[in-house]
Amino acid sequence: MNSIDKVKGTFERRAREKKAQPSAATVHRLPRYHRYLAALLGEGILRISSSELAKRMHVTASQIRQDLSCFGDFGQQGYGYNVKYLFRKVGDLLGANAGYRAVVVGVGNMGHALLSSRMFVRRGVHCMAAFDRDPKLIGSTVGEIPVYDAAELERYCRAENITLAILTLPADAAPAVAERLCEAGVRGILNFSDVELPRSLPATVQNIHLDDSLMVLCYKVGCADREETDE
Amino acid sequence: MNSIDKVKGTFERRAREKKAQPSAATVHRLPRYHRYLAALLGEGILRISSSELAKRMHVTASQIRQDLSCFGDFGQQGYGYNVKYLFRKVGDLLGANAGYRAVVVGVGNMGHALLSSRMFVRRGVHCMAAFDRDPKLIGSTVGEIPVYDAAELERYCRAENITLAILTLPADAAPAVAERLCEAGVRGILNFSDVELPRSLPATVQNIHLDDSLMVLCYKVGCADREETDE
Numbered sequence: 001m002n003s004i005d006k007v008k009g010t011f012e013r014r015a016r017e018k019k020a021q022p023s024a025a026t027v028h029r030l031p032r033y034h035r036y037l038a039a040l041l042g043e044g045i046l047r048i049s050s051s052e053l054a055k056r057m058h059v060t061a062s063q064i065r066q067d068l069s070c071f072g073d074f075g076q077q078g079y080g081y082n083v084k085y086l087f088r089k090v091g092d093l094l095g096a097n098a099g100y101r102a103v104v105v106g107v108g109n110m111g112h113a114l115l116s117s118r119m120f121v122r123r124g125v126h127c128m129a130a131f132d133r134d135p136k137l138i139g140s141t142v143g144e145i146p147v148y149d150a151a152e153l154e155r156y157c158r159a160e161n162i163t164l165a166i167l168t169l170p171a172d173a174a175p176a177v178a179e180r181l182c183e184a185g186v187r188g189i190l191n192f193s194d195v196e197l198p199r200s201l202p203a204t205v206q207n208i209h210l211d212d213s214l215m216v217l218c219y220k221v222g223c224a225d226r227e228e229t230d231e
Numbered sequence: 232m233n234s235i236d237k238v239k240g241t242f243e244r245r246a247r248e249k250k251a252q253p254s255a256a257t258v259h260r261l262p263r264y265h266r267y268l269a270a271l272l273g274e275g276i277l278r279i280s281s282s283e284l285a286k287r288m289h290v291t292a293s294q295i296r297q298d299l300s301c302f303g304d305f306g307q308q309g310y311g312y313n314v315k316y317l318f319r320k321v322g323d324l325l326g327a328n329a330g331y332r333a334v335v336v337g338v339g340n341m342g343h344a345l346l347s348s349r350m351f352v353r354r355g356v357h358c359m360a361a362f363d364r365d366p367k368l369i370g371s372t373v374g375e376i377p378v379y380d381a382a383e384l385e386r387y388c389r390a391e392n393i394t395l396a397i398l399t400l401p402a403d404a405a406p407a408v409a410e411r412l413c414e415a416g417v418r419g420i421l422n423f424s425d426v427e428l429p430r431s432l433p434a435t436v437q438n439i440h441l442d443d444s445l446m447v448l449c450y451k452v453g454c455a456d457r458e459e460t461d462e
Contacts, residue, residue, distance in 0.1 A: 027450055031443035058430055095449030109344035116340055117425075119442040125449065163452060166445075188452035190445055194348075199289055204451040206444050211350040212262035213437050214397075214421055218326030218356065219258055220435045221394060221419035 022093075026067050030094055031123075032057070033067070037087040038122065049080035096124035100188075102164035103157065105177055107132040107147050110168040110192050115142040128160055153177070157184035164188045171195035178203070253324075257298050261325055262354075263288070264298070268318040269353065280311035327355035331419075333395035334388065336408055338363040338378050341399040341423050346373040359391055384408070388415035395419045402426035409434070 022030070036057055040048060050068075054061040068086070091097045102120065104111050107130050120127040130142060131150045138149045148156060156162070165186045167174050174193035178201055181189065188204045191197055197205050253261070267288055271279060281299075285292040299317070322328045333351065335342050338361050351358040361373060362381045369380045379387060387393070396412045398405050398420055405424035409432055412420065419435045422428055428436050 028443075028447060030450070031440070031446035034446060035440070035443070093450070094446045095453040096446065098449065098453060100449055100452070109340055109347055113340035113344050114441070117441075119445060123442050123446050123449070125445060164445075164448065187455065188448045190448050204448060204455055206448045206451075208441070208444055209262070209266070210345070210348075210439070211354050212259075212266070213439055214350060214356060214395075215262035215265060215325045215327065215354050216259060217395065217419045217421050217435060217437045218329065218331060218354070219261070219324070220437075221331070222326040222329060224418065224435055 022067070029067055030090055034087070034090050034094060034096065034123075037083055037090060040083045041087060046083050047080050048083055053081065091124065099124070099126065100163040101126045101128050101161060102166060103128060103153075103162050104130040104145070104166045104168060105132075105150070105153065105181070106167060106169035106173075106193075107134070107137050107142060108168060111166075112142055114166060114168065114192075115145050117143075125164060128162065129156060131156075150177075154180055154184040157181065157186055162186055164190070166190045166192070168192045178205075253298070260298055261321055265318070265321050265325060265327065265354075268314055268321060271314045272318060277314050278311050279314055284312065322355065330355070330357065331394040332357045332359050332392060333397060334359060334384075334393050335361040335376070335397045335399060336363075336381070336384065336412070337398060337400035337404075337424075338365070338368050338373060339399060342397075343373055345397060345399065345423075346376050348374075356395060359393065360387060362387075381408075385411055385415040388412060388417055393417055395421070397421045397423070399423045409436075 050061040050064045130147045133150045137147045165181045171194040178197050182203045191207045281292040281295045361378045364381045368378045396417045402425040413434045422438045
């Protein structure tokens with residue numbers, strides 16, 4: 001390979017890598033594609049045009065082409081998208097096919113709700129166990145998932161190579177448990193505890209504040225009311 | 232008022248109105264301000280500079296000034312923000328002080344989790360009642376909130392002037408119940424049911440897909456892994 005080819009190769013690789021990096025906005029939209037593609041497969045639909053998919057998802061076809069083009073060329077002109085292939089590719093990109101193992105810490109109402117849901121199965125995450133301090137819960141199962149003593153948390157996470165933890169603990173207990181999880185090798189935390197975890201944690205944290213969504217709804221309802229009054 | 236003053240007045244009013252309309256991104260950030268301001272009040276802190284608030288919230292001071300300036304001038308140079316006043320103003324804008332009345336439909340695990348939380352109280356929403364079809368639940372209370380027969384839903388919402396509904400129903404039941412709620416005057420729906428509600432509904436809908444957040448977490452953990460491998 002001569003030096004011009006080498007430089008050209010580097011540029012092309014960089015261009016591909018740049019293309020392969022979807023924007024934060026696209027990343028937040030991708031799980032929705034994953035859901036819709038799963039639903040299409042469930043209906044036995046193996047091929048779909050961007051305009052048909054756009055109609056189902058209530059977005060524009062150009063938005064879809066843009067979102068999906070940024071990590072590869074899945075669509076074929078006049079043929080549409082291969083649903084199975086696209087579902088797998090979106091899943092690969094999101095980590096749905098990475099086989100991550102997870103635990104749920106805190107088996108209160110929210111813990112029960114998540115353990116009983118199909119959330120983990122649907123997104124390719126292996127929920128291995130749940131943990132609580134309550135002797136009445138320890139030894140029980142929720143949706144076939146065993147509940148263990150919270151004292152066993154670190155030992156279990158290390159032994160079972162746990163990557164993700166879902167925290168559904170009271171706010172005051174959450175930060176210390178999050179630190180214990182990180183020390184035991186957990187790299188991602190979905191945090192339902194009503195507190196934002198310290199930024200110093202080495203893990204990636206997604207804080208879920210359900211009442212923030214309630215507030216946004218209140219805001220939008222208020223706006224709709226004001227528009228009606230103006231008319 | 233002469234015609235020039237009139238035109239000038241109209242321009243000024245329009246400028247104010249334009250200023251009063253925060254961007255969608257700001258609106259999604261405002262509930263977080265509301266949380267932090269509530270925490271400050273809880274600590275007895277009545278005055279805070281944008282740089283101090285920025286440090287607590289892990290955002291830049293200029294982001295804060297920009298977010299808060301778009302709906303009025305709350306800060307005073309050299310004095311900082313009046314926390315109580317700002318909390319009230321952000322709450323006013325978001326609808327936390329509008330006294331909206333809400334019902335929860337579906338008292339499964341997620342319904343229990345929301346009814347037992349302080350979500351409604353904290354955000355100024357009056358959660359009046361919950362509804363379910365299960366005879367074992369009807370007549371009980373969850374976190375002091377009474378559970379009524381789902382058959383009573385429309386009558387109750389009309390009689391009690393209910394604005395908001397939180398749906399924690401199975402996916403197949405949710406769309407029909409959402410329509411019944413709209414007919415009974417409900418104008419905002421926070422939807423935890425694992426289905427997107429039809430766009431034709433006259434109400435404002437916020438769909439919550441918890442497993443979308445799980446997917447975004449998986450994506451970020453995967454990115455962090457790739458970065459480490461590259462190093």
